Amino acid sequence: MIRVLVVDDQFLIRAGLTGLLDAAPGFEVVGQAGDGEEAVRLAARTRPDVILMDIRMPGMSGIEAIERILAGAGGPLPRVLVLTTFDLDEYVYGALRAGASGFLLKNSGPERLLAAVTAVQGGDALFAPSVTRRLVEAFVRQVRSAPAATPPSALGMLTSRETEVLKLIAHGLSNLEIADRLSISEATVKTHLNRTMTKLNLGSRTQAVVLAYESGLVTPGG
Template identity: 85%
Template sequence: MTRVLVVDDQFLIRAGLVGLLNAAPGVEVVGQAGDGEEAVRLAAKTRPDVILMDIRMPGMNGVEATERILADTAEPAPRVLVLTTFDLDEYVYGALRAGASGFLLKDSGPERLLAAVAAVGGGDALFAPSVTRRLVEAFARQARSAPGAKPPPDLATLTSRELEVLKLIARGMSNLEIAGRLFISEATVKTHLNRTMTKLDLGSRAQAVVVAYETGLVAPGR
């Protein structure tokens, strides 16, 4: 059973999400919040597996709430699936840096929503990589040129194989697809990714994607 916390400041959207999730087999909505502060409280109280997190909310927004929840929650931490639209791009990069596990467009259909929850709840760190990649590309460019931007980590600590895996992850490929491309097992891909994240002090696959673009390992649009 995947336990889900729904966070959105618009009542009708929140109610629709709750109704859809409660009707799905294997999913239980353990709470719903209308702002970031309430989300932080309920996440600590209900310990969900997945949080559907709106970004633009009054008071504490979704990025701040994601940071608080992932910083304060003991392992295993919930996986945050951000609800977004393209006109909220300025927030997406912050959500990635905060450790969000994936993104879902608000106009996605019911099947896509349920597939996203299942994917994130099952351990996939990025859902809809084609969408996420476009967003990451845009904000990785901005991050590198922004005044006072934090320098990206040094990739010199990675082996050539770890660099290959990181590059393919940034291109939106799944572990299974990477395994096929590199002629290695899926378990080996996971090992390389885990070592990469440990070396670079990263908390999620999404952050690994950001680093790949920030460091120039992957060039946007290519």
């Protein structure tokens, strides 16, 4: 059973998402929040597996809520799936930095919603690799003039295989696709990724993707 917290300042959207999730087998909505402050409180109390998080809300934004939830979580961290209209604004980029695990278009159909929640709960970054590439490349173009959060020299801690896996993750490949590409097991891919995230002090797979672009390991369109 995947336990989900729904966060959106629009009642009809919250109600629609809640109704869909509760009607689907294998999902349980453990709470609804209309703003960031309520989301932080409910996340601490209900300890959901996945949080569907709106970004633009009155008061505390979704980005700040993500940061507080992940910083204050005890035990396994919840996966945060950002609800977005996908207009590629700075709020979405901020969610990447805050540690969001994935992105869901607000006009997505029911099957895609359920698949997205399942994917991030299972450890995948985004439910559609094409979204990963389009979003991150736009993000990198916008912040290219800013100092990188992690300098390229930090990547020197990685082994050649870990670097190779990080590159493929940044290109939007799933663990299974990477395993096929490198002729290794999916479990080995996960091991390389976990070691990479530990060495670079990263909290999510999505942050690893951003770092790969910001550091120049992977270039937009490359």
